[in-house]
Amino acid sequence: MIYWLVGLGIVFLLISGLWLLIPALYGLPWIPTREKRIRKALELAKLKPGETLYDLGAGDARVLVMAAKEFGANAIGIEIGPMQCLVGWLRILLNGSRTRAWMRCGDFYKADFPSADVIFVYATSSQTFKLLPLLEHQLRPGARVVSIAADFSGWFPKLVDRENLIFLYEMPPEHQTGYNQ
Ligand SMILES: C[S@@+](CC[C@H](N)C(=O)[O-])C[C@H]1O[C@@H](n2cnc3c(N)ncnc32)[C@H](O)[C@@H]1O
Numbered sequence: 001m002i003y004w005l006v007g008l009g010i011v012f013l014l015i016s017g018l019w020l021l022i023p024a025l026y027g028l029p030w031i032p033t034r035e036k037r038i039r040k041a042l043e044l045a046k047l048k049p050g051e052t053l054y055d056l057g058a059g060d061a062r063v064l065v066m067a068a069k070e071f072g073a074n075a076i077g078i079e080i081g082p083m084q085c086l087v088g089w090l091r092i093l094l095n096g097s098r099t100r101a102w103m104r105c106g107d108f109y110k111a112d113f114p115s116a117d118v119i120f121v122y123a124t125s126s127q128t129f130k131l132l133p134l135l136e137h138q139l140r141p142g143a144r145v146v147s148i149a150a151d152f153s154g155w156f157p158k159l160v161d162r163e164n165l166i167f168l169y170e171m172p173p174e175h176q177t178g179y180n181q
Pocket residue numbers: 022023024026027028029030031032033055056057058059060062063078079080081084106107108109121122123
């Protein structure tokens with residue numbers, strides 16, 4: 001009996017360690033966005049049926065499922081946390097979004113997203129700063145970047161929703177003075 005309890009304790013510690021530790025090691029814990037805020041962000045980005053959305057740091061895939069089900073988009077999530085990847089896949093399967101939504105387990109700094117029409121990101125300011133040259137290099141004109149909570153310092157936003165703290169940018173971005181690439 002005691003061995004079972006110790007075994008269960010170890011499994012529990014392992015799962016919670018993977019769940020919390022790996023995202024935190026990459027500088028950003030898993031904090032899910034509320035549904036209402038996601039919907040608002042996708043509306044501001046004018047996500048259309050058939051367009052391709054990437055969620056950089058997709059968490060449990062809630063953004064992907066909404067983009068696929070409510071907006072008819074193709075949605076791809078890139079996520080570093082193994083447990084979040086697993087839960088994300090399950091959410092996609094359980095919501096019947098398998099033909100429109102996909103999870104990729106990996107680092108968004110090393111990802112390619114040339115086909116993206118919309119990038120959704122909920123990251124820290126230092127992460128958005130690091131992502132900035134990557135997005136400028138890869139995104140085609142007309143692509144939109146919608147950011148929750150953190151702005152992209154160096155770019156002028158096309159629109160700011162102050163109530164929900166959402167920043168919208170369109171490629172190519174207008175640069176703020178003093179910003180050097
Ligand atoms: C604040 S949560 C947002 C989750 C989801 N996008 C949402 O809005 O509900 C940020 C996510 O980014 C992931 N993450 C952090 N750094 C990452 C990296 N370098 N590459 C991929 N995912 C990363 C974390 O594991 C976490 O799940």
